[in-house]
Amino acid sequence: MNYAAQAIRQFIVFKLDEQLYGIDIQNVQIIERMKPIMRVPKAPNCVKGVMNLRGEIIPVISLREEFELLQTETTDKTRIIIVKLEDAMVGIIVDEVKEVIELADVAIEVVQNVQGKMKSNHLLGVGKVQSDNNIVTLLNLQNIIEESFEK
């Protein structure tokens, strides 16, 4: 077996409602507590507004529309994950940030239509967390974010 093909990737696991999602740690800049967000008129639905991250203005989005979830109140577990895509930074509101997991490429299963509602190009696949037997949906953030801003 070729060890090079078994590259390990790290994912940050976060929670929206009861479901776990993972995003590649390479994209993640910082995780922030909830901050004041200024609504931007005429912005796409999923864009909650813009926030001030140490002098930079960053759009903040919610994935709830994307996953067809109901809006919830902010709790003290709510976090904003700041991700960097190409050159632009975007904040993503999540209910809770759980942990960082390591997955070998081979441990990521490509599943078509996991939830039936998500487009397949929004997914990298699903990964299994050994410790508690949970399933994490791994997201292709680039595609998700680009499409949500197009709407």
Place this chain on the structure above:
Amino acid sequence: MDVSQYLQMFIEESKDNLQRLNENLLKLENTPEDIQTLNEIFRVAHTLKGMAGTMGFTRMQKLTHNIENVLSEIRTGKIKVNSNMLDTLFQCLDALENYVEEIINTAGEGTEDYAQLISELERIVNQKKEEVVETSKERIISASPSHIEIIALPEAQETIKNKALAMDMNVFQVNIHLSANCVLKSARAFVIFTDLERMGEIIHCIPSVQDIEDEQFEDSFVIVFVTKESQQRLQEVILGVSEVSNVEIVALHQGVQEKVITSAESQIEENQETHLNSAEANAQQNGKQQVSSKTVRVNIDRLDTLMNLVSELIIVKTQLEGLNVNVQDSSSNYNDSVEYLERVTTSLHDAVMKVRMVPVETVFNRFPRLIRDVSRKLGKDIELVMLGEETELDRTVIDEIGDPLIHLLRNAADHGLETTEARIASGKPKKGTIRLEAYQDGNSVVIEVQDDGKGIDVSKIKNKAIQKGTITKEEAGTMSDQEIVELLFRPSFSTSEEITDLSGRGVGLDVVKSKITTLGGHVEVQTELNKGSIFRIRLPLTLAIIQALMINIGSEKYAIPLNNIQNIEDVRKEDIKLVQKQEVIVVRDEIIPIIRLHRVLGLPEQEDKELMMGVIVKKGERQVGFIIDSLIGQQEIVIKSLGKYLSGIDIIAGATILGNGEVALILDVNSLI
């Protein structure tokens, strides 16, 4: 010598020099007899050659050397300036620009020799071969070693000489012969003097310094020079100055005069260092009519850093002002300090902004050359009129604006202007005019490219667009002429080759538009059939920090750039009238339509209060009133972009961070109206 650290400087200066060559060659084309222009060209070419040599770019040096040969023949009147020759010279400048390009990209000059251009240059020089041969012969004769007379020194100088010798210094008598066709003899002498004074002291000189300055001498003069340097070195330095045909040096001794004569023909060897010096010194001499200002080249990144720091400072200042409210009872020193800080930051901001401003001239100055080339290629008689070159724009904008303007100018020359025959047939002046004008309009800079050509034929574009499927027939029916003209900026429309055969302009207009848009500007067309067209580019001045009026709408805070605001009015509920379904108010006999910002910004509508507040904004001649909830006040704000993902929202020009860290959005008044 390691010259890599000078590379950047070399590149910048070469660009400047090439630009100056371009400008002056154009000038020369119009006034071929102007010796001033010619001298300037010669001088710049010479500097360029020297610099290329110093940096070890031999190909570039060789080409410039050949150019110089041609120029020198023109200067001596052996050949006359003509258009074909200038074409060749312009091609040489292009070649030199290619070298510089190559150097920028690879730090080497590449392997292109431009042998054809060089042989063309040689051909021009050899047109009058016989004469050249003859004069060079003369020069050899005059340059041969000859008997040298030791001049008698006046008493005072004799004493200095003896003292110097006693101190183990060398004293030389130097006879310097300038070449017969040297034009600025006093300038050359001056250069020699400056060079020598770096090595020692001139104690005597015949004719007198005054006479030499006034050019009251033949081709030669004699100096007595005290130095620690060797005779060899002295000779090298003097011969390094161009147009010195011959030097004779005699070492002077106490009592017995021993004659050691050395002579050599000039320009056998070129000492680059002194060459540079000579060119510079020469510039001082010739430069009386030149406007020169002292400048320092600064990396734009460093300026950006400075700018960011200023922005931070302004935010802090705003924070302090906010604090002020809570500590009103404390000493008044606090207020004074904050006020003082405000004054300093404001001046600092202005200063930094000004540093970044560059006149559009730096872009415009290459266009006369462009139009000349285009006009010769197309066989059209074109006059380029440039206005408002002194208008200033931010450096980053200046760097980007060149290409779009070239596109527009080419389009104007190629597609806009008719052929000479067609112009005569339609009763227009033979010479087509392209007007390039820049001016400041409020907070933006407008650049117009106007031609007096045939204009854009709207119906042809319409047909073409339908044919290409860009729009449907039904759509075409509802579109205004203006909208149809705007189709030219659609990418799908302009990639087609055929469109150039039409009256329309198509090539690259989408590129122009996208470039201007990324710069935060926009471009519009105004056209009239058979009268011509105007392409108008509107660009923001740098607006990184502006004065703005902060307002409350609902629970949100917004900023309106102060320069958009005309005045602020109280609006009574009953003052709002309906005219053709549009709400208006009457302010001082003027009817002003109103916009309810709640509605536009997607906030819940409110019951009309008895007394509301209206901010009257203007866009050109138009006035519109914004109905707002309340005013916060005037504030200096730092504009931040919303980033790439939200750039599509046109009513928001950006965001700013308030003193308390909150974000407020800046309204784009132009797109709201």
